[in-house]
Amino acid sequence: MVSQGKLPRAMADTDPDCIFCKIAAGELPGAVVDEDDHTIAFMDISPATRGHALVIPRRHSRNLLEIEPEDLTATMLAAQRLAARVTERLGADGVSLLNSCGRVAWQTVFHFHIHVIPRYDGDPLRLPWEPAPGDPDEIAAAAAALR
Numbered sequence: 001m002v003s004q005g006k007l008p009r010a011m012a013d014t015d016p017d018c019i020f021c022k023i024a025a026g027e028l029p030g031a032v033v034d035e036d037d038h039t040i041a042f043m044d045i046s047p048a049t050r051g052h053a054l055v056i057p058r059r060h061s062r063n064l065l066e067i068e069p070e071d072l073t074a075t076m077l078a079a080q081r082l083a084a085r086v087t088e089r090l091g092a093d094g095v096s097l098l099n100s101c102g103r104v105a106w107q108t109v110f111h112f113h114i115h116v117i118p119r120y121d122g123d124p125l126r127l128p129w130e131p132a133p134g135d136p137d138e139i140a141a142a143a144a145a146l147r
Ligand code: 5GP
Pocket: 019, 030, 031, 042, 043, 044, 045, 046, 047, 054, 099, 100, 106, 107, 108, 109, 110
């Protein structure tokens, strides 16, 4: 079997069924707010707050586990750039970055993306879990499995 990495660039870089590839290619509309050689950023169609945007690598990859390191670096740097801009231009009081990897983690579009979500004092967003002290033995067991 030919791995994706061995495919010619043009075949491996886009997925014909991917809406974000189509937005990056200009085949679907998108309110683009930032772009460079490796990334493009556009407004989320269902914003969590004012200015919510998505940053993606131009090259298709499904998720955090599959993205090439250089695309990940470029995408995170673009997210940082946009975080500064929403602060300066929209008056955001803070910024939440979100990446979901896998359906169970809420990923719904399978082209890697980082949500740049401007945060405002008093905005309605809430943590999706209730912070409470965990079982120390279980935390230690998980830590041991991760080392
Ligand atoms: P996920 O749930 O995968 O982390 O995020 C996917 C995001 O893409 C969602 O916030 C959703 O609103 C946004 N989205 C889905 N389809 C489109 C679209 O066609 N255009 C734009 N601009 N955003 C989209």
